[in-house]
Amino acid sequence: MPLQIIVGAQWGDEGKGRIVDWFAADADIVARYNGGDNAGHSVTVGEQLFKLHLIPSGIIHPKPVAVLGNGMVINPESLLHEMDMLAELGVEISPRRLRVSHAAHLITPAHRALDAALEARRGKDSIGTTGRGIGPAYTDKAARTNLRVGEMLSPDFRDKLAAHIETANRTLVSLEAPHLELSPVLAKFSAYASRIAPFIADTSAETCAVLARGGSVLAEGAQGTLLDLDHGTYPFVTSSATTAGGVFTGLGIGITAARDATVTGVCKSFQTRVGSGPFPTEVFDDLALRLRGTGANPWDEYGTTTGRPRRVGWLDGVLLRYAVRVNGLTELVITKLDILSGLEQVKLCVAYRKNGTVYQDLPFGPTELEGFEPVYKEFPGWKEDVSGLRRWNDLPQAARTYLDAIGQLAGVPVRLVSVGPEREQIVER
Numbered sequence: 177m178p179l180q181i182i183v184g185a186q187w188g189d190e191g192k193g194r195i196v197d198w199f200a201a202d203a204d205i206v207a208r209y210n211g212g213d214n215a216g217h218s219v220t221v222g223e224q225l226f227k228l229h230l231i232p233s234g235i236i237h238p239k240p241v242a243v244l245g246n247g248m249v250i251n252p253e254s255l256l257h258e259m260d261m262l263a264e265l266g267v268e269i270s271p272r273r274l275r276v277s278h279a280a281h282l283i284t285p286a287h288r289a290l291d292a293a294l295e296a297r298r299g300k301d302s303i304g305t306t307g308r309g310i311g312p313a314y315t316d317k318a319a320r321t322n323l324r325v326g327e328m329l330s331p332d333f334r335d336k337l338a339a340h341i342e343t344a345n346r347t348l349v350s351l352e353a354p355h356l357e358l359s360p361v362l363a364k365f366s367a368y369a370s371r372i373a374p375f376i377a378d379t380s381a382e383t384c385a386v387l388a389r390g391g392s393v394l395a396e397g398a399q400g401t402l403l404d405l406d407h408g409t410y411p412f413v414t415s416s417a418t419t420a421g422g423v424f425t426g427l428g429i430g431i432t433a434a435r436d437a438t439v440t441g442v443c444k445s446f447q448t449r450v451g452s453g454p455f456p457t458e459v460f461d462d463l464a465l466r467l468r469g470t471g472a473n474p475w476d477e478y479g480t481t482t483g484r485p486r487r488v489g490w491l492d493g494v495l496l497r498y499a500v501r502v503n504g505l506t507e508l509v510i511t512k513l514d515i516l517s518g519l520e521q522v523k524l525c526v527a528y529r530k531n532g533t534v535y536q537d538l539p540f541g542p543t544e545l546e547g548f549e550p551v552y553k554e555f556p557g558w559k560e561d562v563s564g565l566r567r568w569n570d571l572p573q574a575a576r577t578y579l580d581a582i583g584q585l586a587g588v589p590v591r592l593v594s595v596g597p598e599r600e601q602i603v604e605r
């Protein structure tokens with residue numbers, strides 16, 4: 177497969193990391209094209225749990241080259257921390273395996289401080305960001321004032337960084353937030369620059385070269401469709417193009433690569449969201465606790481990046497169909513089927529209702545959810561523990577009926593189902 181794009185079909189945390197790991201073994205390149213260390217992608221291999229924030233999940237396999245594309249915003253401190261963590265776990269971290277786009281944008285301590293100060297200023301209307309400086313970094317990018325990774329190598333980087341911190345300090349003071357001391361930031365970034373220098377590359381040229389010779393590129397989305405800056409539940413979104421279109425600008429590859437691309441949407445068997453914003457199928461109380469878990473298991477619904485409890489609810493098929501449309505999904509992967517085992521009944525939102533009218537699709541997409549009520553189809557649950565199953569026909573009939581209904585509603589086939597977090601806990605259709 178020349179190009180495979182893997183995107184989240186919901187509000188993030190669908191299990192993209194572990195699904196990328198499933199497809200990555202033979203890929204030539206696995207590349208992140210958007211976002212930064214707001215992402216948290218968990219991959220479980222035997223006893224080892226890898227928690228990745230910036231480096232693509234494909235790095236765990238020995239073959240693929242991991243690319244951090246130009247569409248990303250990169251905090252060098254987080255990157256170095258993650259490189260060290262992976263090296264300690266026995267993963268080769270070398271310029272042969274890891275390539276960082278010279279044109280990716282930097283996240284500085286000023287962006288983090290601004291993220292916190294802006295959220296505090298929003299008060300009850302806060303977005304519930306991850307606090308990683310994502311919004312302020314993309315804001316500076318759009319304003320054409322931000323620093324890029326390649327600039328770390330230039331002789332005037334120190335002056336530019338100093339000017340950036342001084343500008344941010346003026347904004348921080350106006351927001352009644354503490355300002356940053358300049359010299360520790362300058363000293364740290366000088367150390368980061370020398371460590372990251374060997375990894376900086378023209379990743380667009382390298383990725384295009386792999387595609388041109390018929391090699392395979394796996395694009396790993398961060399966040400999810402409904403957090404996309406243009407197509408998500410604005411303003412409760414992140415600041416990047418999370419959807420499949422973002423792959424082409426975020427990696428610097430031509431759209432002709434889309435001709436024979438597979439676009440895989442990863443979707444949980446229920447719905448979750450972390451942070452503020454509308455969530456029509458959200459559930460509360462005992463059922464919420466049942467879907468979220470108590471936090472005792474590593475896969476329970478608590479954020480990989482921030483540890484916040486995730487909001488949970490029934491799978492929203494209307495929003496899933498929307499994700500199929502805006503990404504051009506060609507197939508679905510359904511994760512966490514094991515979590516539904518033991519429920520008496522499982523619900524799927526198949527339409528919305530407003531003022532007595534039933535809508536198969538939302539008139540203005542997910543931006544305008546006010547007043548729309550989910551219409552549910554109910555399915556009998558199943559008692560069996562599915563976590564040990566590996567064959568489609570071994571899945572309980574009730575589970576297969578539910579999965580078929582998801583595929584039918586979405587209009588694309590369900591190719592894989594995951595039944596536990598471990599690498600091998602996958603059922604292929």
Ligand code: GDP
Pocket residue numbers: 184188189190191192193194215216217218219220474475476480511512513514515594595596597
């Ligand atoms: P991502 O951001 O889309 O990569 O997803 P996260 O890694 O943030 O969250 C998914 C969580 O669910 C992680 O803890 C995974 O290990 C876990 N997980 C993934 N698939 C399954 C599954 O099929 N069953 C269970 N129980 N856990 C899963």
Ligand code: IMO
Pocket residue numbers: 184187188189190214215216217303304305306307308309310311397398399400403412413414415450451452480
């Ligand atoms: P992965 O890649 C789930 C959410 C935040 C907040 C909003 C904006 O692990 O699926 P930001 O810090 O990006 O400005 O926050 O987006 N968010 C995520 N939610 N999974 C993620 O990444 C997320 N990255 C950001 O909670 O609501």
Ligand code: MG
Pocket residue numbers: 188189190215216217218480
């Ligand atoms: Mg995550």
